Amino acid sequence: MSGEKTLIRDGLVVTMDADRRVVSRGAVMVEGDRIAAVGGVDDVLRYGKPDRVVEARDSIVMPGLICAHTHLYGIALRGAALNIKPPSDFLQILQRVWWPLDEKLNNDDAYATALAACMEFALSGTTAFADTYSAPNGIEGSLDRIAEAVNKVGIRGIISFEATERRSEEEGRRGLEENIRFLKRGDRGRAIGMISLHASFTISDDLIRAGVEAAEKYKAPLTIHVSEGPNDVYHNIERYGKRTVERLRDVGLLSERAVLAHCVHLNVEEIRILGETKTNVAHNPMSNMLNAVGVQPLPEMLANGVNVSLGNDGYVFDMFENMRSCFLLHRVARRDPGVISAQKVVEMATIDAARAYGLRELGSLEPGKKADIIIIRPKILATPLTGSPYNYIVNGIKGGDVTHVFVDGELIAENQRLLKVAQEEAQKEVLGIIGRLWERLGSSPLEAVEPLKLR
Ligand SMILES: [Zn+2]
Known part of the structure; x- marks a missing residue:
């Protein structure tokens, strides 16, 4: 090991x-x-004299959070006043909100949305994420622009283009090709590639097989949305005579390499299959609540040994909020305060997320691992930091409490300021590009939308 030594102490x-x-x-x-070393201050000091010391008194030092499923471009929907008929189910949310958005996206939008989302992730303590981008009219080259944003901020991103045959087989092939092109590209900095397929109700068995083959060839993770809404289950039963997970197993997708997003509408047999095939799941509780799709059977998944990680699905980019929502949702859904522990939730956003994507060098603070580290200092310390750290993290911390963010040992944010990117300039650039996207979407900030009707 070589390089500058930084000691983080007293946390x-x-x-x-x-x-x-x-x-x-x-x-x-x-x-x-x-x-290089983790432990008591005296033990760690035996490792040698540091070049730099970071005081972490009254602070928590932990691995950077990992968001296991996101759509960076989802940040463009924040506060949008879309002039649309309000959707009444999940499929209509896709048809009226997400698909009209992705059809308008060009490569500048890919870059600007990624830049905004990466800045938010970094400032709130997320050091790595797995992103799926969708833009049927801007496929080729989109991943290069997203990688540009990732590296500008200095965060670590697993990025991919969502291959779908929503409109044509050719669209699916081109989407997959974009992933393969990026996986073959040299010098990607902190951007890592993967293979992404949209959802089993928009792709054929042939495209799934091609995706699996590519993931194996390039030793890359493979991700797909699974039974987020009930329509996925109906589609597979009607068309293939089997449930979603059974079809994916039969076509060869399930393995340690695969990360299935959502898995809300699964039965006991499907959960058993996931455990048996060591297939990973990315759970998105805040997005599931937003889209009103249902509650994922998380307790059953954990009982069956399924590795479940935590994502935001492009909704709220502060992973502390996502952890807290996960913790609360399952308690209220089962009316059982013991159904999930704070420790499990922190695992889902760190070590379990790293495992899901085969990132063995991330997710924990251990000698030899990559130095992706965050320091958190609550603004008001109402209780001593000597009780349960997991309860403190899940119940008492928000992204704005993060004071230091290291990726690859490099300090990329300090005291809520990004250090690699000129924040004000980037902010201006983002607003200019997303403002033009909003004009194309027909969203004007002051436009009235139909008020919510209570039934
Ligand atoms: Zn998603």
Whole structure:
């Protein structure tokens, strides 16, 4: 190991290692892009004299959060006043909100939305994410522009283009090709590629097989939306005579390489199949609530040994809010306060998310791993940081409490300021491009929308 040594000292170190070790008044030594030592301050100091010291007193030191499923371009919908007939189910949300948006996107929009979302992720303590982009009229080259935004902010992004045969087989082939082109590209910086397929109700068996083949050839993760709404289940039963997960198994998609987003409408047999095939799941509780699709059977998944990670599905980019929502949703849904622990939720946003994408060097603070680290200092410390760190993180922290964000040992944000990107300039650039996108979408900020009718 070589490179500049940074000592983070005197914090409550939440390692997320195999023993889930927590060290009070702990320290982490970073050397170059790796973690060199973790433990008590004196033990870590034995590793050598640091070039730089970061004080973490009254702070939590933990691995950077990993968002296991996102759509960076979803940030363009924030506050949009879309002049549309209000959707009444999930399919209509896709047809009236998401698909009209993605049809308007060009490569500048890919870049601007990614830049905005990456800045929010970084400032709120997310150091890595898995993104799926969709733009039927801007496929080729889109991933290069998203990678440009990722590297500008300095965050780590697994990025992909969502292949779909929503309109034609050719569209599916071109989407898959964009993923393969990016996977073959050299010098991608902190942007990593993967294969992405939209959902089983918009793709044929042939496209699934081609996606699986490409993922194996390039040793890349493979992601797909699964039974987010009930329409996916109906489609597969009607067309193939089987449920969604059964069809994906029969066509060869399920494996340790696959990350299935959502999995809300699964039966017990499908959950058992996921456990048996070691297939990963990305759970998106806030998005599921927003789209009113239902509650994922998380307790059954965990009981069947399914590795479930946590995503935001392009909705709220503060992963602390997503952790808290996950924690609360399943309690109220089952009316059981013991149904999920705060520790499990933190695992889903760190070590389990890293495992889902085969990122063995991320997700925990351990010697030899990549130094993707965040420091959190609550603005008001009402209670000592000596109780349950997981309860503190899930119930008492928000993204704005993050003071330091390291990726590959490089400090990319400090005291809520990004260090690699000129924030004001980037903000202006984003607003200019997304403002023009809004004009094309027919959204004007002051336009009245139909008020919500209570039934
Ligand atoms: Zn999604």
